[in-house]
Amino acid sequence: KAGVTQTPRYLIKTRGQQVTLSCSPISGHRSVSWYQQTPGQGLQFLFEYFSETQRNKGNFPGRFSGRQFSNSRSEMNVSTLELGDSALYLCASSLAGLTSDTQYFGPGTRLTVL
Amino acid sequence: SQQGEEDPQALSIQEGENATMNCSYKTSINNLQWYRQNSGRGLVHLILIRSNEREKHSGRLRVTLDTSKKSSSLLITASRAADTASYFCATDMNYGGSQGNLIFGKGTKLSVKP
Secondary structure, eight states: OOOOEEEOSEEEEOTTOOEEEEEEOOTTOOEEEEEEEETTTEEEEEEEEETTEEEEEOSOOTTEEEEEOTTSOEEEEEOSOOGGGOEEEEEEEESSOBTTSOOEEOOOEEEEEO | OOSOEEEOSEEEEETTSOEEEEEEOSSOOSEEEEEEEOTTSOEEEEEEEETTOSEEEETTEEEEEETTTTEEEEEEOSOOGGGOEEEEEEEEOSSSSBOOOEEEOOOEEEEEEO
16 A cells, blocks of 8 residues: 655745645545644644544644545645744544554655745 | 653664663543654654553564553664664543544654664
């Protein structure tokens, strides 16, 4: 089975722009979660989608949004980029998002905001 | 906010030695998971231990869980240079059945010298 894929792998944007990141889960997985990783804050949960519905959301401003499509692929969008948004964005998929499910992570998208 | 806190923050050992990393958490959990991350790349799932389990093995890995102390340890035996990575513990919030919200510690950076 193919693993979780994320595109693009690297992005450079300037302040004020917006960006869309994409995540394709493992085939058959219906839950997709997004995380932001920075040296200062570590790994922080952004949101989780299951069957095209946002089920959980972390403590991030409304500039961060996401969606999930009927094939379970997910996108996240960050509008009005700030320097502090520079981070590694990781998505993870699991079968159903249950506590007993393992989350499988993609390689991440490295976003640099100048 | 961080749920898990790993200790030590950094660990340097020689190949062949054992490496022990500890994780403490604050609230009750369903499961605790350990992940490995190589140099800013995606996370690789290592092992999941349920709250009703005390010890689990997987190859050279041994994980213990003490729910009374809210702590877990990861032991890597006979370490190899390829084990050089950051290791994170992750816990879920004990609510409902969704694990969409995994809470990560800041990680232990392990360096194994050949």
